[in-house]
Amino acid sequence: MINRFSASARAAVSAAVEEAGRRGDPRVGTEHLLLGLLHDTDSPATRSIGIDLRSARQALDSMDNDALAAVGVDVDLNAAGDTTADARIPASRSYGRRPFTRGAGAALRRTLAQAQARNTSRLEPTHLLLALLDGGPRDPATELLGRLGVDAAAVRSRLSDAA
């Protein structure tokens, strides 16, 4: 399936792997795919979301810190460094390649369906974004978009206007 990804869609997926590594997350999830899309600052996908990478990273970090606070742990996870910076020494070490979560795998399969529904065999970042918008409740990308106040319906309509 990865062969059908356009160069920019591939770049978004490898940026997602990088985002997971940067945060020290053991797997690449839908939230990382969303951050990966935002690496290309001027793509139709990024413009339709209307949020920059730095803000999205901050939102994800604050979700973590709030969750820690909710269980009574008062610590800033990222006190060790500015995690919104592009270059950060990886805080955690993992072995070998970083696998995708089940949810991220499902999102990549939905990306294919989104492209097929538009009669194109080339998977673009916009198809990935449409797939991420359909994550449903409990999906990390959906939670992150909610935190950012991004309305999925509005993003879909901006995407179809751009098309």
Place this chain on the structure above:
Amino acid sequence: MDLQQLSAGIGADDPSVGLRAVGALRRLADQVEVAQVAAARRDGWSWEQIGDALGVSRQAVHKKHGRFER
């Protein structure tokens, strides 16, 4: 706060918040481990001593951290 209060807090209203906290705590533990293992090595601790302190084998610690030594 004792362990019971902690897990009650986790289960209180939203498991998605509680589960996110667990993931964040693991990452936090990992970050602290990386820094502390490096500090111990600089101080001349052996992999065996570090493994004993962490409750894991010497091999496990070395496999995870050894390749990052210069």
